[in-house]
Amino acid sequence: MIRIEQLHKTYPPHNAKSQAPAIAALSDINLHIQKGEIFGIIGRSGAGKSTLIRTLNMLERPSGGKIFVEDEDITALDNNGLHRLRQRIGMIFQHFNLLNAKTVAANIDWPLKITGKYTQQERAARVAELLALVGLSEHRDKYPAQLSGGQKQRVGIARALANTPHLLLCDEATSALDPETTQAILRLLLDINRKLGLTIVLITHEMQVIRTICDRVAVIEGGHIVESGDVAEVFLHPQHAVTQSMVAESTPFSAETALLPPTTESHAHLRGLLVRLTYVGDITYQPILSSIAAATPALITILQGTIAHIKDTPYGQLLVELRGEPADVAQVFTTLDQHNIRHEVLTNSGFLG
Numbered sequence: 388m389i390r391i392e393q394l395h396k397t398y399p400p401h402n403a404k405s406q407a408p409a410i411a412a413l414s415d416i417n418l419h420i421q422k423g424e425i426f427g428i429i430g431r432s433g434a435g436k437s438t439l440i441r442t443l444n445m446l447e448r449p450s451g452g453k454i455f456v457e458d459e460d461i462t463a464l465d466n467n468g469l470h471r472l473r474q475r476i477g478m479i480f481q482h483f484n485l486l487n488a489k490t491v492a493a494n495i496d497w498p499l500k501i502t503g504k505y506t507q508q509e510r511a512a513r514v515a516e517l518l519a520l521v522g523l524s525e526h527r528d529k530y531p532a533q534l535s536g537g538q539k540q541r542v543g544i545a546r547a548l549a550n551t552p553h554l555l556l557c558d559e560a561t562s563a564l565d566p567e568t569t570q571a572i573l574r575l576l577l578d579i580n581r582k583l584g585l586t587i588v589l590i591t592h593e594m595q596v597i598r599t600i601c602d603r604v605a606v607i608e609g610g611h612i613v614e615s616g617d618v619a620e621v622f623l624h625p626q627h628a629v630t631q632s633m634v635a636e637s638t639p640f641s642a643e644t645a646l647l648p649p650t651t652e653s654h655a656h657l658r659g660l661l662v663r664l665t666y667v668g669d670i671t672y673q674p675i676l677s678s679i680a681a682a683t684p685a686l687i688t689i690l691q692g693t694i695a696h697i698k699d700t701p702y703g704q705l706l707v708e709l710r711g712e713p714a715d716v717a718q719v720f721t722t723l724d725q726h727n728i729r730h731e732v733l734t735n736s737g738f739l740g
């Protein structure tokens with residue numbers, strides 16, 4: 388659906404007369420986004436997220452590299468080509484960008500009207516369909532000022548979908564919303580993705596957004612993609628320091644004991660190996676640990692645990708202490724391997740004193 392090759396974007400220094408160097412907002416970005424997936428781009432403030440998503444509909448012109456959308460090199464398009472491209476790409480924004488002097492229905496009708504392609508009757512039918520899709524039929528005659536943030540974003544979504552785009556870009560679409568409304572909007576986006584098979588690319592600084600709806604994710608830092616892959620893999624086994632800290636901030640599993648290395652003080656009582664177990668999928672609900680415990684003289688103590696979801700997939704993480712003879716401990720690891728339960732020895736507490 389989208390192929391980004393060696394993309395660069397440089398901004399001139401803020402003060403043109405200064406000797407300051409140009410700002411490299413994006414450097415050597417290479418990404419492949421599949422048709423029908425929800426692809427998330429996450430990063431801290433200033434990492435380059437907005438610049439990257441805005442290049443996908445050429446609101447921002449790259450300084451180098453190529454972007455193919457449905458096999459068409461969009462960096463080479465003239466004005467007519469760009470106009471046609473933008474009809475195939477919808478976009479929603481953090482602050483909704485609605486027309487305040489128009490009603491909900493008129494906001495949604497606007498992109499249909501400016502194409503000049505449809506009769507008034509066709510437009511009215513399409514607006515009614517979109518209002519129903521986003522759950523706003525009874526608010527059709529209200530003005531944006533009379534709506535909550537979540538309702539405004541629903542209007543934004545309906546407007547973005549008006550011309551039946553192939554791709555929806557979401558620029559921090561839930562950042563201005565409270566957690567409950569965020570969940571409702573994310574559910575709506577997921578529903579639309581499934582019902583319409585629409586490809587969605589979103590940018591966010593919240594790992595929770597990625598975890599709730601994305602299939603794959605790229606982590607951006609200092610204009611570089613530092614890590615990318617399936618959400619479960621990146622979320623459960625983050626490699627880069629930025630990813631690790633964003634995961635730690637968002638996880639229900641306390642960072643103090645689970646995701647950061649234990650301190651001598653916090654685990655002074657431990658005598659065995661401190662091991663983190665991670666399991667993904669149906670196995671999450673199977674009593675593997677109790678059957679291992681029954682079959683081995685090694686002692687397993689659960690120190691902390693959680694079960695949660697990454698999109699539709701359940702996963703579990705346990706922090707356990709493992710004590711016993713080396714052969715018994717090795718047998719526990721073999722059994723864990725047989726069940727595809729990942730185990731990481733965080734420390735041998737013998738060394739903690």
Ligand SMILES: Nc1ncnc2c1ncn2[C@@H]1O[C@H](COP(=O)(O)OP(=O)(O)OP(=O)(O)O)[C@@H](O)[C@H]1O
Pocket residue numbers: 398399401410411412430431432433434435436437438439592
């Ligand atoms: N129009 C511009 N002119 C000059 N520099 C810019 C411009 N837009 C962005 N930048 C710079 O490019 C870098 C990336 O900015 P960008 O807005 O893409 O980051 P971001 O990850 O979206 O940040 P935020 O989450 O704070 O919006 C930053 O250093 C920023 O200051």
